[in-house]
Amino acid sequence: MSDASTFSFAHVKPLPDNSMGSMTRTDADYFLGHDDEEIARLQLQAGVIEGVTRRLIGDCSIEPGMRVLEIGCGVGDVSMLLADAVGESGVVVAIDREPRAIDTAKGRAAKAGYKQIEFVLSSAEHLPERAPFDAAFGRYVLVHQPDPALMVRRAAAAVKPGGVVAFHEPALHVICRALPSIRLFDAVAECIVTASRALLPNYDIGGQLVACFEDAGLPKPHLIWESIAGGPSSALTDWAAMTYRAYLPHGLGHPEIGDPETLADRLVAAARAAGSQIVSMPQACAWATRPLVHRES
Numbered sequence: 001m002s003d004a005s006t007f008s009f010a011h012v013k014p015l016p017d018n019s020m021g022s023m024t025r026t027d028a029d030y031f032l033g034h035d036d037e038e039i040a041r042l043q044l045q046a047g048v049i050e051g052v053t054r055r056l057i058g059d060c061s062i063e064p065g066m067r068v069l070e071i072g073c074g075v076g077d078v079s080m081l082l083a084d085a086v087g088e089s090g091v092v093v094a095i096d097r098e099p100r101a102i103d104t105a106k107g108r109a110a111k112a113g114y115k116q117i118e119f120v121l122s123s124a125e126h127l128p129e130r131a132p133f134d135a136a137f138g139r140y141v142l143v144h145q146p147d148p149a150l151m152v153r154r155a156a157a158a159v160k161p162g163g164v165v166a167f168h169e170p171a172l173h174v175i176c177r178a179l180p181s182i183r184l185f186d187a188v189a190e191c192i193v194t195a196s197r198a199l200l201p202n203y204d205i206g207g208q209l210v211a212c213f214e215d216a217g218l219p220k221p222h223l224i225w226e227s228i229a230g231g232p233s234s235a236l237t238d239w240a241a242m243t244y245r246a247y248l249p250h251g252l253g254h255p256e257i258g259d260p261e262t263l264a265d266r267l268v269a270a271a272r273a274a275g276s277q278i279v280s281m282p283q284a285c286a287w288a289t290r291p292l293v294h295r296e297s
Contacts, residue, residue, distance in 0.1 A: 030144060032246050034100040039075055041242040046077035048235050052226050052283040053078060053139060053168055057085050059222065060166045060287035066134040069158050070094040071124050071151070072141040076105030076117075082137060083114045093130060095122040124151060132160035139168040142212065146201045152216035156290050165218060166287035171206030171225075172196040176240065178276040185237075185267055185278070187254050188244050195247040206284030213288050221286035228280040232271030236278040238264045 032038050062068060064087035073079045073094035082092045094117055096102050106119050120128050124141065136155035142148040155165045175193050178185040196203040205212065213221040230236045241264035247253075248260060257263065271278060 030098060030101075034075075034098050034104070037242070038246060039100075039104060041239075041246055042075055043077065044235055044239055044242060046075075048228055048239050048280070049139075049168075049283055050077070050081070052224065052228070052285065053081055055226075056166055056168050056224060056285040056287065057081060057137070059224065059285075060135070060164045062086065062135050062137070062164065062166075065089045067091045067131075068093070069127070069130075069133040069136045069155070071127070071136060071138040071155060072096055072144075073105055073119065074098075074101050074140075076108045076119070078137065078139045079105060079117050079119070080109060080112060080114055083109075083117050086116065088116055090116055092117045093120060093128060093133070094118070095120045095124070095128060097121070097123040124154070127154060127158050130158075133158055133163060135159060135164040135166065137166050140170060142167055142169050142205045142209075143172065143200050143202055145205075148202050148205050148208075148212050149215035152212055152218065156216060156218055159290050161290055161292045163290050164287055165213075165290060166285070167209070168283060168285045169206045169209065171204070171282040171284045172200065173204035173207055174281050176227075176236075176281045177279045178271055178274070179279060180274050180276050182267075182270045182274050182276055184257065184270050185240065185276075187257050188240050188263070188267070191252055191254050191257070192240070192243055192247065195250065195252040198252070199247075199250060206282065209284055209286035213286055218288040218290065221288040224285035225282050226285075227282050229277050231277055232268050234278060236280060237267040237271065239280075240264075240278070241267060 062085045066086045068082050068086055070079055070082055070092055073096045079092055079094040086092060099121060102119050102121050109117050122128050136159050142151055145151045152165060159165060176189045210220055245260045
């Protein structure tokens, strides 16, 4: 039987009064920044969800020779997956508004030997002027947008008629779980959901992708809805602990969780003791083909 009920979520520390500021910004800043720890967290996260992203790339038929626009490339993990798909005969134009993210992505791609990726410092509001792309792709982008349908519409405008628009988003309104339940993990997961709800403009966009694509003038999209599961010592426990730490400077924590620096080890120990597996929040993916005549909404 779960003992999660003994954990008091009434002790979750409230966010400061100005914490909702990110919800009214129009420039879709990445509020977690790109310091060394956040870059490490992003790379760990990328490894956890890579299989889902690869499945989306394959299902939406991104193929050798294509020209692909990646929106919000971060530190380059998806850029390199897209480069694998388009091959040496294709091109990936990867944009991000954060200079350090672009610099990190360039270095990683060069070290890995990718020559078909062009990294561009640019905002999603001002996409680089290029000939129309065969596909536009984004991962964990719409969740940061004040108007996700507008972002999808911009992506669709960047691809040629018959081209593909695809987004991979976290369903942050669905809590991740340890099964059987562990009260420490439940507390961490509850904090992550609470912070996401407060700090992200559209934390629940993973559950609204059909309407989002249709509002953008695209056909009803194809969907993937998938969670990642792993054992106690999988990267999932590290991901949960690092995400909890990332949110702490933004005013949310739980006093019963204890030292954030030892949290990952304690989560593993608790999961092993309970014989639990860890299940992530669902990963929601959608893709659609731009009509031959694009309908403006």
